[in-house]
Amino acid sequence: MLSADQLANLRIVLVDTRNPLNIGAAARAVSNFGFSSFRLVHPYDVAFQGARSAVGAAKILETAEVYETLPEAIADCTLIVGTTAVRHRELHLALRRLDAGAKVIQKHLAQKSTPHRARGKNRNAAASLRANRVALLFGSEKFGLSNEDLSHCHWLMRIPTREEHISMNLGQAVAVCLYELIRDPKKTAAFERLPEKLVPANAGEVERFTNILTEALSLSGFLDRRTVADADDRIRRLVRRLKLPQRDADMWTGIMRQIVWKLNHPNHE
Amino acid sequence: MLSADQLANLRIVLVDTRNPLNIGAAARAVSNFGFSSFRLVHPYDVAFQGARSAVGAAKILETAEVYETLPEAIADCTLIVGTTAVRHRELHLALRRLDAGAKVIQKHLAQKSTPHRARGKNRNAAASLRANRVALLFGSEKFGLSNEDLSHCHWLMRIPTREEHISMNLGQAVAVCLYELIRDPKKTAAFERLPEKLVPANAGEVERFTNILTEALSLSGFLDRRTVADADDRIRRLVRRLKLPQRDADMWTGIMRQIVWKLNHPNHE
Numbered sequence: 001m002l003s004a005d006q007l008a009n010l011r012i013v014l015v016d017t018r019n020p021l022n023i024g025a026a027a028r029a030v031s032n033f034g035f036s037s038f039r040l041v042h043p044y045d046v047a048f049q050g051a052r053s054a055v056g057a058a059k060i061l062e063t064a065e066v067y068e069t070l071p072e073a074i075a076d077c078t079l080i081v082g083t084t085a086v087r088h089r090e091l092h093l094a095l096r097r098l099d100a101g102a103k104v105i106q107k108h109l110a111q112k113s114t115p116h117r118a119r120g121k122n123r124n125a126a127a128s129l130r131a132n133r134v135a136l137l138f139g140s141e142k143f144g145l146s147n148e149d150l151s152h153c154h155w156l157m158r159i160p161t162r163e164e165h166i167s168m169n170l171g172q173a174v175a176v177c178l179y180e181l182i183r184d185p186k187k188t189a190a191f192e193r194l195p196e197k198l199v200p201a202n203a204g205e206v207e208r209f210t211n212i213l214t215e216a217l218s219l220s221g222f223l224d225r226r227t228v229a230d231a232d233d234r235i236r237r238l239v240r241r242l243k244l245p246q247r248d249a250d251m252w253t254g255i256m257r258q259i260v261w262k263l264n265h266p267n268h269e
Numbered sequence: 270m271l272s273a274d275q276l277a278n279l280r281i282v283l284v285d286t287r288n289p290l291n292i293g294a295a296a297r298a299v300s301n302f303g304f305s306s307f308r309l310v311h312p313y314d315v316a317f318q319g320a321r322s323a324v325g326a327a328k329i330l331e332t333a334e335v336y337e338t339l340p341e342a343i344a345d346c347t348l349i350v351g352t353t354a355v356r357h358r359e360l361h362l363a364l365r366r367l368d369a370g371a372k373v374i375q376k377h378l379a380q381k382s383t384p385h386r387a388r389g390k391n392r393n394a395a396a397s398l399r400a401n402r403v404a405l406l407f408g409s410e411k412f413g414l415s416n417e418d419l420s421h422c423h424w425l426m427r428i429p430t431r432e433e434h435i436s437m438n439l440g441q442a443v444a445v446c447l448y449e450l451i452r453d454p455k456k457t458a459a460f461e462r463l464p465e466k467l468v469p470a471n472a473g474e475v476e477r478f479t480n481i482l483t484e485a486l487s488l489s490g491f492l493d494r495r496t497v498a499d500a501d502d503r504i505r506r507l508v509r510r511l512k513l514p515q516r517d518a519d520m521w522t523g524i525m526r527q528i529v530w531k532l533n534h535p536n537h538e
Contacts, residue, residue, distance in 0.1 A: 021290075025438055025440075025441060028437070028438050028441070029437070029438075029441055031431075031434045032428075032430040032431065032434055032435070032436075032437050032441075033430060033431065034431040055436065055438070056434045056436065057434075094462055094463055094464035094465065095460065095461050095462055096461060096463070097458070097461055099452060099454045100454070100461075154464075155464055158461075159301075159448065160451065160452075160453075160456075160458075161301040161302060162300075162301065162302065162303040165300045165301055165325045165326075166301070167301075167324065167325065168297070168298070168301050168444070169294050169297050169298075169324070169440065169444075171294075171438065171440065171441055172294060172297070172298055172301075172440055172441050172444035173444075175437070175438075175441035175442075175444055175445050176444050176445055176448045179428065179429075179445045179448070179449075180448075182429065183368060183429070184429075185368045185369070187429075189366070189429075191364065192364050192365060192366055192369075192427075193363055193364055194363055194365070195363035195423075195424055196363065
């Protein structure tokens with residue numbers, strides 16, 4: 001699980017994005033998943049801050065950093081990862097699936113580098129350890145990352161979409177990647193809870209219900225004891241299959257008792 | 270890993286969706302991740318098929334089923350799961366985080382139910398096994414699922430967004446949920462590849478490069494042997510830290526050799 005500082009050291013970099021809605025959606029995912037460093041390289045529409053769909057992402061859009069070129073946007077990072085939908089292009093780069101790639105990124109963010117100066121002149125200066133920063137690049141909606149963009153990457157990552165429709169919407173791709181990066185099955189929250197384990201009714205409670213149900217079936221005309229010899233057994237098995245919970249047994253018996261009463265007093269108001 | 274049939278048995282149900290762009294984006298994610306059953310309950314804009322952002326999702330939008338009410342949309346399902354961003358509402362339902370909930374859904378989709386009739390009259394009719402179908406519900410952008418919608422659910426699922434900004438864009442929430450449902454770290458694809466393990470250059474190759482580099486440093490005036498006594502050792506350590514790969518050692522030596530030649534022949538064309 002990444003710390004807040006480590007989350008802040010992932011730079012989400014959008015290159016040549018055309019649609020301000022996608023910038024807004026990406027910013028929203030950045031905020032949803034607790035990241036904060038959002039960088040735009042050469043966005044086609046510089047009026048991106050008006051991105052309508054960015055509910056709750058205003059702060060991310062305000063602090064977004066805009067760069068003219070990719071090298072400027074990634075200069076402070078030690079690991080550059082590109083995202084791609086492409087499978088069969090002659091890639092010179094390694095390609096990891098999202099889940100495997102996210103593990104490598106998490107590990108890199110969790111480590112710190114010791115600058116040479118700190119080692120030489122100030123061996124105990126733990127504070128001068130340099131946090132690793134990672135850039136995660138997303139290309140334009142139409143063309144993805146260019147070959148020049150790719151040449152800045154250490155390796156590539158892909159989302160496991162199906163072969164016949166590999167290309168995702170940009171905002172959705174960002175959301176899925178960031179979700180995988182914060183995914184942590186070990187972490188549970190206090191408000192999460194499993195379905196209640198229902199205590200089953202005991203045989204006495206089940207039998208009380210069975211008896212009153214049998215009476216209702218008889219009174220209503222559903223049950224014709226002359227044609228079905230083992231009617232009582234059938235009804236008992238029917239009720240057993242219900243798995244009546246203990247907490248509801250009295251309620252069901254009460255409901256049926258009321259029905260029986262009404263069947264016996266059809267004209268009573 | 271779910272089969273194609275099992276993927277088709279997950280109904281992605283959007284309830285009271287307002288924005289056609291979100292319907293388009295949701296449909297695109299349905300297609301990206303290999304699902305196919307897309308249902309809309311009472312969409313605010315019935316002109317949803319024009320949803321602009323739905324690149325590649327035309328087929329999903331064409332075959333989308335529109336219902337007036339939720340009960341109609343989920344009638345053929347045996348497990349109904351609602352999605353929610355809400356944490357602290359007085360929920361009567363169990364709440365699972367996405368990763369845990371997805372496991373339960375996968376398990377349900379992978380099982381089949383034996384209809385009673387097949388068991389009784391035609392014991393060997395495996396073909397009559399009824400596949401389990403699951404409905405995954407997404408509420409409106411503004412209000413989420415209503416209390417009435419929630420009363421149809423067996424349990425709820427939430428995406429682990431951060432407390433301060435829990436509410437996701439609808440299209441992104443659908444994408445993240447479906448990604449988790451098809452996520453399978455055991456499955457690898459032939460075109461994925463890890464970064465090349467580089468064979469390091471051997472001592473002879475490294476020393477050849479070190480020698481030519483030292484010559485270049487000397488010729489260029491970078492190195493002043495009179496002031497640095499252990500210059501050769503320093504340069505050797507500098508080169509060792511590079512971890513020169515074997516495949517590039519000759520290239521680097523050649524580059525430096527050319528530089529040395531030019532330094533020796535400054536006026537040669």
